[in-house]
Amino acid sequence: MTATDETIRATIETYVDRVAHGSAEEIIALFAPGATVEDPVGSEVRTTPEQIREFYATLEGLEQEGRLLTTRIAAGEAAFCFELVTRAGDQTYTLAPIDVMTFDDDGRITSMRAFWGATDMQVS
């Protein structure tokens, strides 16, 4: 049976929290076997656990805050906008992508596609 909206919402909230503060392993744990990651949309799709782990490992140890802004769930899929603020030295990088995800019946992520472009990154 398709995962409920509540289950999917919980996965998304945990995902945003772990992208900001978690380890690559903790993020990977939210994905189903065979999951794919395309971030940003148009880049090469990551199809193996190693490629996905490598991608999220780049976020580890950064000083970040994550905030879920808007979530829309329909029929076991979801689109959501979240803001990720990263501080590095005197610079603050703010990016608010719209992610589109599909989920398996247990609410684990089966695919993630992140919509954002270079002009969406704000540096202050």
Add this chain to the structure above:
Amino acid sequence: MTATDETIRATIETYVDRVAHGSAEEIIALFAPGATVEDPVGSEVRTTPEQIREFYATLEGLEQEGRLLTTRIAAGEAAFCFELVTRAGDQTYTLAPIDVMTFDDDGRITSMRAFWGATDMQVS
């Protein structure tokens, strides 16, 4: 060549404006031949111009305001959140879906998928 971000953004802005104020024909004019519409995600995909026209015709003549909230464009695709406020008698219906669209090289819409659920419709 993939449509530029500017061309795609213009299509999206025109789309939101016409969904609020335009005729079904004016909305249909933004779509490429063979385009598909799935609104909401999980419903039957409309694959013919007649089905798509019928869908948008239901919006004609309504007292509506549309507002584009967030737009993210990547590699000829886009995800955007927009708010549609409809007044009918004493009731106001507010819905802010996240739409995901693909575009042809001329910036015409080749597919639209709207993410929203029944609980996202606010009545006041």
